[in-house]
Amino acid sequence: MEDFINKLYRNHSLIYKGLLFLCTTFLIVYLFPKSGKFKYNFEKGKPWQSEVLLAPFNFAIQKSDEEIALEKKTIEDNSILYFVLDNTVETEVKKQYKQQFKTAFPDSLLKRTSTNLYKVGEEILSEFYAFGVLSESYDFNEGRAIAILDNRVKKQDGFFSDLVKQDEVTSIINTILQKQGLTQYKTNFASLFFDVVKPNLVYDKSFTEKGFQEELNKIAYARGNVEKGTLIISKGEVVDNEQYQILKSLQSEYESQVWSKSNYNWILFAYTLLVSLALLMLLLFLRKYRDEVFENNTKVTFIFFNVFLMIFITTLIVNYNSKFVYVVPICILPLIFKAFFDARLGLFAHVITVLLLGFIVPNSYEYMFLQIIAGIVTILTVSELYKRANLFISVGQITSIYIIAYFAFFIIHEGSIDTINWEMFIWFVLSGLATLFVQPLIYAYEKIFGLVSxxxxxxxxxxxxxxxxxxxxxxxxxxxxxxxxxxxxxxxxxxxxxxxxxxxxxxxxxxxxxxxxxxxxxxxxxxxxxxxxxxxxxxxxxxxxxxxxxxxxxxxxxxxxxxxxxxxxxxxxxxxxxxxxxxxxxxxxxxxxxxxxxxxxxxxxxxxxxxxxxxxxxxxxxxxxxxxxxxxxxxxxxxxxxxxxxxxxxxxxxxxxxxxxxxxxxxxxxxxxxxxxxxxxx
Structure with missing residues (x-):
């Protein structure tokens, strides 16, 4: 037992590195996306480079995001607006109209004229309350369908244009009076109805949204099926819109089937093998070329911690919104390693980290190319990091490399710059500015890990x-x-x-x-x-x-x-x-x-x-x-x-x-x- 304890003590440094290696591997694998990987790469408008593809199983063709968005927009535009009716208002308004009519018109009017005006007033009220008067203004399309609820029971259907808005009261009065040839009394009627007319309809937002949601739930996210053995695409054939959607559907179905409970452990094991292989290469590099670093557990911990930190931050960003993936300043990694160790170690660790990030980010080849090139530029350009001007110059060069490389990739994919996403350039600039954070980060690391830059x-x-x-x-x-x-x-x-x-x-x-x-x-x-x-x-x-x-x-x-x-x-x-x-x-x-x-x-x-x-x-x-x-x-x-x-x-x-x-x-x-x-x- 004593010999065993002595042996453990003598090899405690190697045991620590082994535990660090295992912990880092498992943590990185835990961050990986919980899905399998489709084995084919394809792009819309590009030739299919793989062998002839037949459907490996039956699957549904999923609608594209654009199709789904269009259906949702159509449902939203055609969904019914629900308004709640207060049926006591119309009776009360007619009662007040009867009481205040005499005060609104002079007594000198002939009885026949007065009776005629009274009937015109009743006609105006009937026009107001044919569907109802709104309590406030709403910004809905005039052609939207409506339903009027009386005690939660549908009483009447129509269109939003049928409802009387607050700003339409005067125009309705003028229209009817003009029709009857009584325009000289519009001031009297306006004064009368200003005090008498009251809204009797209130928009029921919750009921409307409930109905809208019910219609959304009826949307079918698939259109048609592909039978097993059906030819999907031949080698060399250009991927058109329809084939692209079929391939995307196959990819989605494949990944969901692969990541089943029965295969979960196998795929997890495969991820673990790949991650451990990458981290092992980093350890072997330290052992062979940086022995003084390898023997120092603090320095090895520092290197593994930074690799994991970059993967962790990138995972958070991708899970939030993958379009911000280039905002993560990956080039901080080679800068930090160069500041504390040397350029060769910085570049090697940077490449290993970017290879691991390829499992997480979309368009992994493009991402890895950009980040590796940017890392090489960082290593080649930054010297004497303690000089502030050098860091700013390097940030400018890194940002330029990002922009140039992305521009070239976009032209390769699309064939023109007409639809280029200029917003990406903003993310590249932000990434460059975030790289300036390396200075306070180096200071923090010096205090935490006891290193010297x-x-x-x-x-x-x-x-x-x-x-x-x-x-x-x-x-x-x-x-x-x-x-x-x-x-x-x-x-x-x-x-x-x-x-x-x-x-x-x-x-x-x-x-x-x-x-x-x-x-x-x-x-x-x-x-x-x-x-x-x-x-x-x-x-x-x-x-x-x-x-x-x-x-x-x-x-x-x-x-x-x-x-x-x-x-x-x-x-x-x-x-x-x-x-x-x-x-x-x-x-x-x-x-x-x-x-x-x-x-x-x-x-x-x-x-x-x-x-x-x-x-x-x-x-x-x-x-x-x-x-x-x-x-x-x-x-x-x-x-x-x-x-x-x-x-x-x-x-x-x-x-x-x-x-x-x-x-x-x-x-x-x-x-x-x-x-x-x-x-x-x-």
Whole structure:
């Protein structure tokens, strides 16, 4: 049992990666659409590229979305409008009319005229209440059918034009009076009916919508059937509208039949295989080409988390409305990976993510082509992400690539630009703008995952930072030495294509451990007194080598990132404090070399190897007397060759060719630093 536990402990890193791999796979598969995939690709107006297709089973031909929409519009236009009748209103109105008629007309009228006018008034009222008077104005088509309900029972049918609207009262009065030749009394009648006429119809919205819904439910979503074995389309035949609808119907029926309970587990298993295969390729890439990333569980978790996050966000958008799928800024992914790792890893992870998204998005080939091309452009164009202008330029290029590629695809599909959807260009622009969110996202990731990007390195390179100010106050000579080394390291890194910003920052902080005992280092000794004169060689060597451990402790107290602390650990590797070692050797025969050696480890990256070379050359260059170009060349060659012989660069992925390039830079820089000046006359 104890052996088993020990074995688990030894392999806990691999076990964690396995669990992370499984969890990510299952989560991604869970997000996938719950349907099978039709095995044929087809487009309207394009030749059928597959074999002759016969109907594999009986299926109904579904109506197109346009046909369904037209039927719904027709039903809506012809649906009955229901109005509720208040049958007490007409009786009340006629009663009031009888009472107020005499007050509306003068008593001087002849009785026959008065009787005639009274009958005309009754005719007007009959016209008003033949169907009814509306309580308010409604924006319905005049030809819409209506039904009048009296106590929920249909009393009368007609059309909306039959109903009297509030603004039609005056015109009806004038029409009847003109017909009777009594237009001189229109003011009297208008005044009378203004007070008397009341609406008796109210629109019943709920009853109308219920009837409309009942008609909608009667819509048949299929038109005709295709029998099993019927020829659907032959190879090379152009897909016309009818065939396209039949193929869409077959696709829908096929996917619904495939995703049945009996086949659910098999299809789920197939999805799991494909997703796990893609994620396995990502893990194998890390294992083979980015071993330092693979060994760091936090970094592996970070990579898998971002892949899953992009798939999750895209799934949400597609489920909401697939037309917004290009708004998701997928190009943030390679930007983030490039900021924290490198371009090659960023592009590989981006391609894997886009391949997985092909299962989710519509028009998957077009989508994958656009996103992969955009990702490649992102990787090729964005350098020095900490410079804001570079990010804006890259966003402009990404947006342009989206627009150009979509434009080309549309012409291929449609043959012209007459029906192009210009709205898509808005989504591409929004996607580009959303890519700018990468800056705050990088900052958040740095805090959450403890990673370091070039943006943070730029902040750390500020010589006004608290720690570097403390170094300049306590150990001014060391601070000046660090600035010189930083300039040399940056130039050397640029020469061989290494991370110049990382090399510079590492150089600025590599000697902060000297703040603990600054006067024990010669660059900080401003007087002729040397404290090493009172110490033994071993004690002096212990203080000198101790600045590495002291530097690591100071860096951790000040929350410097591990990438910077690595420079403090490795800038002397396992080299020997040669001066005190030889001094001890002169005094004693039996000397243990480890007492005079730095604790290591040796440099394990190009940047840390560059720092070791630049640090040694800059420090030793102070001892040059009467420097000449020949002396400087021999001096640089001698120091770096000794480091190579000592095996200091065995763990760093740096080539001899790159070391030669660094030597060349150092010789050139030192020659400029120690150039001779003419002697000015007094």
């Amino acid at each position: 070039d943006v943070s390195l730029l902040e750390l390179s500020d010589t006004n930072s608290k720690l570097l100010k403390e170094l300049s106050n306590k150990a001014p000579g060391t601070f000046h030495h660090s600035l010189n080394v930083a300039n040399l390291a940056e130039a050397s890194a640029n020469e061989i294509g290494a991370n110049a910003m990382l090399a510079r920052v590492g150089a600025l902080y590599h000697d902060i451990g000297k703040m603990k005992n600054p006067t024990y280092f010669i660059e900080n000794q401003s007087t002729a007194i040397n404290p090493h004169d009172e110490l033994s060689s071993k004690e002096s060597a212990r203080i000198i080598t101790g600045h590495v451990i002291d530097g690591i402790e100071i860096a951790k107290r000040n929350n410097l990132p591990d990438r910077v602390i690595d420079f403090i650990r490795t800038h002397h590797g396992t080299s020997v404090v040669y001066y005190f070692y030889m001094k001890e050797k002169n005094d004693f025969d039996d000397v243990d070399k480890t007492d005079f050696s730095y604790p290591g480890p040796k440099p394990f990256s190009k940047e840390t190897a560059i720092l070791m070379m630049c640090d040694s050359v800059e420090a030793a260059s102070k001892s040059l007397k009467d420097p000449t170009s020949t002396k400087i060349d021999a001096f640089v060659e001698n120091i770096i060759d000794k480091q190579i012989e000592g095996g200091q660069f065995l763990n760093a992925n740096i080539t001899f060719k790159e070391i030669q390039s660094i030597k060349k830079v150092l010789k050139h820089k030192l020659a400029n630093i120690y150039h001779l000046r003419i002697e000015y006359p007094e």
